[in-house]
Amino acid sequence: MASHPVVEFTSESSWAMVEDKFSPFAKETLAKLVTFMKDDILPAVRLAHSQVPEDSVKRWKTVIPIVAELKVKARKLGLWNLFLSKAHYPKHGVPLSNLEYAVMAEVLGRGGPIASEAVNCSAPDTGNMEVLARYGSPEQQEKWLLPLLNGQTRSAFAMTERFVASSDATNIRTSIRQEGNEIVINGHKWWISGAGDPRCALHLVLGKSDPNNSDRYQQQSIVIVPVTTPGVKVIRPMKVFGYDDAPEGHCEIIYENVRVPLSNLVLGWGKGFEIIQGRLGPGRIHHCMRSIGAAAQALDLMIQRVTDPSRKTFGKYLYEHGTVIADIAKSRAEIESARLLVLSAALQIDKFQAKGAMKEIGIAKFVVPSMALQVVDRAIQSFGAEGISQDQELAGTWAGLRTLRLADGPDAVHIQQIGQRELKRAPALAKRTVEIKQKEKLLLERYGAKSPL
Missing domain, CATH: 2.40.110.10 (Butyryl-CoA Dehydrogenase, subunit A, domain 2)
Known part of the structure; x- marks a missing residue:
């Protein structure tokens, strides 16, 4: 298998599972995105925070200068509107599948909100652009969609x-x-x-x-x-x-x-619910994949912290105390599991659109944010009081992730919907059980045996 820069930001096994589903264009785009993240976005995160004024009035009138610069560079690199699949939006989309973008969204998740904005893939604009691209009239697209696609408006x-x-x-x-x-x-x-x-x-x-x-x-x-x-x-x-x-x-x-x-x-009168269902499905997966990236970034910070010689306590590295190693192992396992869940959902969207992937989307929506919160919480613990301060990004990451358990439908709603969906299988399960027991009875009679159960 050919190596790929994405392995630095994900895992060899995950990339091996999806590599053959990536077009040459997607591989090239992903490689450029990883380089852009390492060379430009991640070094700019702290600067972006510092460029938001503390003044309560000015902070709401500011276009963050470094993010504006990043957007110019991203567009020149072709890293722009990556979320909008040409398969579903031939007129305005880019030749990427939801599966391909899902991996890219994880990479972007490592850079916080500025990463997605830099490549014009920020919520709520992504969902709104999808609405206008799918349901908007030609006039609405000309007036409102094109400026959003060009990054001129929000x-x-x-x-x-x-x-x-x-x-x-x-x-x-x-x-x-x-x-x-x-x-x-x-x-x-x-x-x-x-x-x-x-x-x-x-x-x-x-x-x-x-x-x-x-x-x-x-x-x-x-x-x-x-x-x-x-x-x-x-x-x-x-x-x-x-x-x-x-x-x-x-x-x-x-x-x-x-x-x-x-x-x-x-679209028309009475079409609101139809539109929001079409809007929220892909957006939920984008949120989930970015959440996995945020969790992976937190795990990387935790590993660096607990292996830092300057942070020894009582003569030991931090990882030599308590359950730190177990926390690292659990975090890695949870991230890998969640990633596969989201990739599966993205693949289902590509095959059947959002409406045909509601089960996978719903499960991901209540599993992934909770997983990411747990991983970030462990990382915060490894940093001690610094982990909840403004000197580290972890507190802000945790706060942002916690909102996702409410945004686009709270966990309880998705859990209820998945549970109800599962309960609909009860009649078929009962029928299958009756059929099996009938065959079981015939087999026991043929061999003159009694059931041990």
């Missing part, structure tokens, strides 16, 4: 609502109604990622357009709302364990009598 997806159990999207209350040639929107949203970014140009707003429809999954619609529209009020940024994630942020927003042209309706 976007937000406004679904989650304050005072509403939004894990069930059919509960949303935001009103979307037609009035003449306009659409009028009234609602109260929060945790709207990306809404604080000064480059954010549009919100994709999910609301109820037909609350009396007998089909609860056809009551919702999605509308494009330019951020400059009168009545769009960004109330405040939400903090995640004390982090405000400026300048992108997660914001609370009120839409008060917001009016947009009827042409801003995406």
